[in-house]
Amino acid sequence: MSGYQVMPRLSADEYADLESDIVAHGVMVPITVSADGVIVDGHHRDEIARKHDLHCPRVTADGSESELRGLAFSLNLNRRHLNREQRRELIAESLRSDPQLSNREHARRTGASDKTVGSVRDDLVESAEIPHFSERIDPRTGNLSQAAERHRATSIPQSDLDALNAATEDQDDDPEPPHWEPAGQMSPAATQALTPEKPKRTPITDDANRIGWEIRKTTEKLDRLTEDDRWTRNTEKVTPLLRGHLQEAISTYTRILAELEGK
Template sequence: MSPTCDQHKYQLLPRLSAEEFAALERSIIAHGVLVPVEYDEAGEIIDGHHRVEICESLGLVDWPRFVRKGLSEIDKRTLSRELNFARRHLTTVQKQAVISDQLRDTPSISSRAIAAMLGVHHSTVQSVRKQLVDGGEISHHDEVEGRDGVVQPARKTIKTAFVPDQPNVGEYMKGAKIIRAEKQKLSHTVRLAHMDLIAERGRHAAPTGQALIYPVYYGDPCWQYAVRSEMTGREKSAENHYPTMPTDEICTLLAGLIGGDHPAVCFLWATNPMLLDALRVLDACGFTYVHHWVWDKEVAGTGYWGRDRHEILLIGRRGDIAAPLQGSQPETVYRERKGRHSAKPDWFAEQIEKLFPGLAKLELFARAARPGWDSWGFEAEVGNAVSPKTGRKAKPKTLEMRPKRQRKAMPA
């Protein structure tokens, strides 16, 4: 297979048989050279030795030519094999010899790429490769280069799936469920930590009136009801307990306070008449409604379309927040007898703590500082309270309740 002289150093396949040579000669006499002879820059024939030989024997001095430039010696030999292999009728032994020569030239090229180049099955190339490696003629390669030039492992890991016998399917499914639950817990922990990290890094960009940003917000807005009692003409009783604000002002206030694009979750209380207003507030702050919980107060109050005995805690999410793990979510309805005006059961804040442990939390419109939380509001006590003006921890008397005649709107 090796060339015997420089003149034919790229004639890498066996000579045509007598019958094949005669058929090619008849074709050239009848139609001329149909496939151009390929040369390199030095004039060496890469492909077309038999065509040139026939032309010269017929006394022809010109035939179609194509010059390949910039090819290495290995590239020229590879091209010669690639152009000739598919056109030739070779025996199995001859094909193996050509494949062997190609593997010696390019051992790092994958068997599939060489097979595609020569028009044979990749298993044939792989079989020849194994013989050459075992015989020490070429070295084993941990990585090979494909036709697209991408280097990949020579052997890829085989992926298998264990399929249990029917009696063991139940145990198999239990094990899979445990593994899936553990992966979910790990993923959930990572996402919680990511939320907290974003909040920590975002402190310098916190909105006006707040010294830092939080991943968890919980608030009971001081809704101002637009209607008066149809029975007495008096305003709703909320104004007798704390200063209230129109919804537009609450939207503007909270958008500047907790708005942004950092991942966060917001739990916002709403009464039946103020449900749409609460949704407006969530939207103004960049939160998307996802769910709600219900507080059953056990005792019915007043109302025009029905006597209200429940309030709604809306849940809004913003960005890529970690939703609760399956099985950790509380039931959506909690029953506890109502207490003093507007006071909410601690149970709801406790559920938030369970769902988002270790994350910084801010309670908005707080009446008292909750242990472990930062608080922001008109009546927030000193301790964990955050000043509405500076966003920093309040100093004594900063957030004291003012005389009733000075109450206009939260915050002050």
């Protein structure tokens, strides 16, 4: 599996049923793509639509690569009936893709419990399929996961570690972390351990260079689309899918270009 193709392909019978339905009724559920056109959900629908030269509606989802991969897991999970081993393999695939994320986030992605995710993680770390992360990120809060923090720097005094462990006992099973007020003042090392580091921003010139190339790639994709032999006869179908995006892009590009030229 690669990119956002997080689930195994449909079986031959499942694929045949889906193909028969799409040929008879068209693609009823739009596929989901990233901002740069990569399919997040709907690989089979897109493949079948292309095979039979059918219109395939699509919607665009914004987010980081990790967030879009999480969306792909969630959307697919709701449509697949998985047995225990298949679900554990799904969890393993989520962990292989983003081992830095917290167990709670992988549990949310895959519809599993934190403890099941932890068990699968331990197996993958043991077999060296994924690295051990002493700090894991919860993307919903941007904070380090509490389970990971319990294993942070050994320079924290044992008394503080005992207090931290007591405060976070079984916390992974709670929907929200319990509020905890430590008795007495904590040492600077323990306070620092509980304070997530502010993520470093990349230089703005690097961001501008990356976005510039992304604009060029998108423009080239649009050129290739209009050169497709199906373009002319499908203009009416394509127009509502592109017009709004193009108008918004033109407005944004015009404004930025005027700023760059000092107008």
